[in-house]
Amino acid sequence: MHGREEPGWLRGAPPPRWARAAPLVALVVLTCVQWLTPGVAELGYFLAALPAVAAFSYGAPGTAAFAVVVLVLLGYHRLGVGHARGADLATVATVGLLSVVIAWVRRRRDAQLVSVRTVAEAAQLALLPPVPERVGRVRCDGLYRAAQRGTLVGGDLFDVRAGPFGVRAVVGDVQGHGLAAVGTVAALLGAFREAVLDDPGLEAVAARLDRRLVQDATSGGEKHTELFTTAVLLEFPPERDVVRIVSCGHPPVLLLRDFVACELAAEPGPPLGLGLMDPAPPRLTEVPLLPGDRLIVHTDGVTEARDAAGHFYPLAQRVPVLVKDPQGLPRAVWQDLLAFTEGGPRDDVAVLVLSAAGAGAAPK
Numbered sequence: 538m539h540g541r542e543e544p545g546w547l548r549g550a551p552p553p554r555w556a557r558a559a560p561l562v563a564l565v566v567l568t569c570v571q572w573l574t575p576g577v578a579e580l581g582y583f584l585a586a587l588p589a590v591a592a593f594s595y596g597a598p599g600t601a602a603f604a605v606v607v608l609v610l611l612g613y614h615r616l617g618v619g620h621a622r623g624a625d626l627a628t629v630a631t632v633g634l635l636s637v638v639i640a641w642v643r644r645r646r647d648a649q650l651v652s653v654r655t656v657a658e659a660a661q662l663a664l665l666p667p668v669p670e671r672v673g674r675v676r677c678d679g680l681y682r683a684a685q686r687g688t689l690v691g692g693d694l695f696d697v698r699a700g701p702f703g704v705r706a707v708v709g710d711v712q713g714h715g716l717a718a719v720g721t722v723a724a725l726l727g728a729f730r731e732a733v734l735d736d737p738g739l740e741a742v743a744a745r746l747d748r749r750l751v752q753d754a755t756s757g758g759e760k761h762t763e764l765f766t767t768a769v770l771l772e773f774p775p776e777r778d779v780v781r782i783v784s785c786g787h788p789p790v791l792l793l794r795d796f797v798a799c800e801l802a803a804e805p806g807p808p809l810g811l812g813l814m815d816p817a818p819p820r821l822t823e824v825p826l827l828p829g830d831r832l833i834v835h836t837d838g839v840t841e842a843r844d845a846a847g848h849f850y851p852l853a854q855r856v857p858v859l860v861k862d863p864q865g866l867p868r869a870v871w872q873d874l875l876a877f878t879e880g881g882p883r884d885d886v887a888v889l890v891l892s893a894a895g896a897g898a899a900p901k
Contacts, residue, residue, distance in 0.1 A: 552594035560591040588636035600640040604633025673699040680867035692718035693887035700733035709768035739783040750810030765810035791833040838884035
């Protein structure tokens with residue numbers, strides 16, 4: 538669901554094959570050219586740079602081996618590759634020694650990065666675990682992409698939970714994005730999971746989330762005085778083919794029926810965190826569901842993504858085209874977003890697709 542972003546070369550991942558082969562290929566090519574053009578090409582001293590190049594893709598032992606080979610080729614004159622003597626040979630040896638040290642430090646740093654990344658991923662996945670394929674009678678498929686590189690959780694959130702009042706889902710967009718919003722995401726998800734078990738109505742769930750944010754803003758100092766979140770709550774009550782929706786300033790939910798996508802008319806209430814739920818609670822909207830209906834809930838990172846001409850991404854128009862993609866609708870939307878924006882949106886993106894298997898089995 539999260540689409541874990543693999544660390545790039547020099548940031549914890551093993552070097553690619555071409556990077557490991559490059560120093561060896563250069564060694565062979567330079568040596569052969571020097572042998573074939575004696576007295577014409579003076580390429581031997583280019584070999585002195587190879588240990589430094591090897592340090593970026595090999596460990597200390599491999600780099601040391603390159604340094605020894607270069608010293609032999611340049612210092613043993615009968616090989617016909619180089620004619621280093623005295624200070625020149627000492628300089629090459631110093632470069633080789635420094636390259637070994639660099640390779641050792643790089644390997645230690647890479648090991649530390651892998652360790653830190655593993656712990657961070659475990660913490661983030663504990664906060665926002667992958668949505669299961671099915672919760673109660675509701676089939677789920679979700680995708681999350683954080684805008685900040687190297688993170689799995691940003692300022693968007695979603696969750697689907699079963700409780701005594703049916704299956705409930707939340708999709709939200711916290712003010713801001715990246716790691717700065719993760720604390721708010723954690724607070725909202727914790728409050729939602731409690732509300733699924735305790736609160737009999739969606740309006741009460743929204744009020745609980747609102748109080749949680751108001752309390753956090755009050756106790757968080759001046760920098761959190763304008764903490765708010767847009768969110769939409771959904772409920773699939775037991776043994777009824779309907780969905781109940783409460784919108785708190787969030788983009789409309791899309792209903793996909795017979796390859797036609799339309800926005801559900803749910804009157805939006807105020808965003809969470811403004812303390813307005815008691816005087817102006819959001820209205821509950823109940824929508825009948827037919828067999829095969831799918832609900833697409835998303836954050837504004839999808840619909841506010843722009844192409845090079847400044848046009849917004851037309852999600853409602855694209856969903857009927859992408860619904861048959863074998864990789865699943867959320868991943869198809871993401872790939873389409875990448876192509877539309879020529880590189881990907883700059884905001885967090887969350888897409889959740891829900892279908893209730895009540896009156897009939899919904900297509901996956």
